[in-house]
Amino acid sequence: MAEKKRITAPIDNEVVESLRAGDEVLINGTILTGRDAAHKRLVEAIEKTGESPIDLNGQIIYYVGPAPAKPGYVIGSAGPTTSVRMDAYSPFLMEKAGLKGMIGKGSRGNDVIEAMKKFKAVYLVAIGGAAALISKSIKKSEVVLYEELGPEAIRKLEVEDFPAVVINDAFGGDLSKEGIEKYKR
Amino acid sequence: MKVIEFDTIVNEVKNLCMKANYELPDDVKKAFDEAIKNEESPLGKSILQQCVKNAGIAENEKVAICQDTGFSVFFIKYGDIGINGGNIYDAINEGVRQGYQEGYLRKSILKDPLLERVNTKDNTPAIVHLELVEDEILDITLAPKGGGSENMSKIAMMKPSDGVEGVVKFVVESVAGAKGNPCPPTVVGVGIGGTFEKVAFLAKKALLRPIGEHNPDPKYAELEKRMLTEINNSGVGPQGLGGRTTSFWVNIETFPCHIASMPVAVNLNCHASRHAHVRL
Numbered sequence: 001m002a003e004k005k006r007i008t009a010p011i012d013n014e015v016v017e018s019l020r021a022g023d024e025v026l027i028n029g030t031i032l033t034g035r036d037a038a039h040k041r042l043v044e045a046i047e048k049t050g051e052s053p054i055d056l057n058g059q060i061i062y063y064v065g066p067a068p069a070k071p072g073y074v075i076g077s078a079g080p081t082t083s084v085r086m087d088a089y090s091p092f093l094m095e096k097a098g099l100k101g102m103i104g105k106g107s108r109g110n111d112v113i114e115a116m117k118k119f120k121a122v123y124l125v126a127i128g129g130a131a132a133l134i135s136k137s138i139k140k141s142e143v144v145l146y147e148e149l150g151p152e153a154i155r156k157l158e159v160e161d162f163p164a165v166v167i168n169d170a171f172g173g174d175l176s177k178e179g180i181e182k183y184k185r
Numbered sequence: 186m187k188v189i190e191f192d193t194i195v196n197e198v199k200n201l202c203m204k205a206n207y208e209l210p211d212d213v214k215k216a217f218d219e220a221i222k223n224e225e226s227p228l229g230k231s232i233l234q235q236c237v238k239n240a241g242i243a244e245n246e247k248v249a250i251c252q253d254t255g256f257s258v259f260f261i262k263y264g265d266i267g268i269n270g271g272n273i274y275d276a277i278n279e280g281v282r283q284g285y286q287e288g289y290l291r292k293s294i295l296k297d298p299l300l301e302r303v304n305t306k307d308n309t310p311a312i313v314h315l316e317l318v319e320d321e322i323l324d325i326t327l328a329p330k331g332g333g334s335e336n337m338s339k340i341a342m343m344k345p346s347d348g349v350e351g352v353v354k355f356v357v358e359s360v361a362g363a364k365g366n367p368c369p370p371t372v373v374g375v376g377i378g379g380t381f382e383k384v385a386f387l388a389k390k391a392l393l394r395p396i397g398e399h400n401p402d403p404k405y406a407e408l409e410k411r412m413l414t415e416i417n418n419s420g421v422g423p424q425g426l427g428g429r430t431t432s433f434w435v436n437i438e439t440f441p442c443h444i445a446s447m448p449v450a451v452n453l454n455c456h457a458s459r460h461a462h463v464r465l
Contacts, residue, residue: 037302067252067291076289077249082333082366105333106366106425127232128333128368128424129457131252133239150304151252151291163235165228165426176365179427183226184420 006161010058011100013120019166021173025124026161031060031103033155035081038146039089042097052097054145054154060101061093065151066141067131075141075157079131080105083123091115103164107176116168124164137162187321189465191270194323197463198259198280201327203288205461206254207247209240212395213372213458216433220370220423229428233370236423236456247288250457254290255329257281257311260393262324264317266465273323274313282307293332314386323465326393334367334455340385343447349408352377352449357415359451360432365425368455371432372396373416375409376450379440388452391436393460400437409435423456433458 007015009029019025032054034042045053063083067076083104090112093099100121105128108116116123126134140158147153167175217237224230243250259277268276285292285308292308295301318324339359343351356375363371376387399406412435422428433456442448 065252065291065293067249067254068289070248070289073248076291077243077252079252081253082336084366105368107364125365125424125426127235127239128365129251129455130235130239132242132246132248132250133235135248136242150306151293167426175427176425179226179228179422180364180420180425181427182420183229183422183427183429185418 009060009101011060012058016100016120016122016170019122019169021166021169021175021178023166025164025166027060027159027164028161029159031062031157031159031162033064033066033157034061035063035065035152036085037149037152038154039086041146043089043092046092046096056093057098058100060103061099062157063102063104066135075135075138077131078135078138080126080128082106083108087112094119094121108168113168113172113174116170117172120170122166122170123168125167126162126164134162187266188269189266189323191268191276193465194268194273194276195280195283197325197465198277198327199284199287201325201461201463202257202281202284202290203247205327205329205459206249206288206290208244209250209457210395210460212397213433213456214240216370216396220430220433224423224429226422226428228426229423229430232423232426233430249290250459251331251455252291253293253331253333254285254308255331256294256335257308258328258330258389259311259313260326260328260390261313261315262318262322263315264320264322266321266323273315277311277313278309281309281311325465326460326462328393328460331455331457334371334453337363337367338388338450338452340381340448340450342381343449345445345447347447353408353412353415355449356412356451357419360416360453361419361421363453364421367453368457369421369425369432370423370430370456372454372458373412373432373435374452374454375412375435375437377437377439377448378442379448380443381448383440384448384450385452387438387440388450391438392452392454392458394436396434396458405437405439409437
């Protein structure tokens, strides 16, 4: 396998365009978390006020609802949740709020794939179920919005060499489709 | 009749919650070792190795294998016993409450499914399947069920004329069509027969049979093997990124069926195919 690419989040179009489906990346910097309930609230807030209650420009959202942190831990186990449930919200957040990256598991629908091409964004997967291992790359965790949602609250995470694989790039590349095709019998 | 203290059950259930979520069962560990040997995709192999590493961290540090510590689904064999101080449902829910709190496990249950969707904050209520048995035993199996794999379940009221080919096609397409969503490699539970609700229960119960153990009926054992081969020929692979290992195993459970019917259900466990068991 080729060398892993290190990127620093938040990211801009230049970083987005440097990534290709199949690239293994190590993410550093800060990313946000959000899943079903937080996405619904963000979209409703933007529709109502015209702006996002949290700056999403250049941000990467990690679809995760972590387990509670044990004493002495930064965060509990924190693997990705199924991304397709966020499909209804992602194109809107790319268009209206400048979202540049998403991390989850599983494939995305055509609307999201088209929006990634149009608004320049990438979709990556982290290994679903490797939640204890992934949590080791999270160095700081802070709830920044919707605390009342518990595991579904929006957190800001400081990450060091967070491992992920690019599934969809901004040019229509799709590792999920290509990978399955390659090993089909 | 044997008498069991309410608090004893609470305590055992609490421990089961932690054990099930921290420790991968031996049959699953063995399945990973086999899959790593056979996986042709370099990325797939690397994913499987990281899952094994993850399970090691979880077991050693006593943290959750997966952040989704699931709906607490219990299969209880309730024999000729009495409970001193309360009933079985309350004991289980209290055990779940304590286990998820003390074990730093995620609470994932919402009080209302549609209108409110507010978290109950203690992972209750549990789902309890009671089976009455004759011996003086209380046998408790906990199978925490993650949402990602559960969401990929399928049920079909098939026509008897669809036959074996129809059933195989439905099962294989259900698993392959789920792609990376249920966190493959999965364990596949298949229910055939019974009624609408019975067949869903059979598919879930099928997930309890260990990897490596086939249906005792050789004809259904053959069908399990055929389904597994066809599922793994789909190329979906670990995490749906391509490879040889889409599923570790297929378990079929059957029940007698109405002359007009042929219900089929598919329920999936993610690669962290968790369960823990105790007999009192």
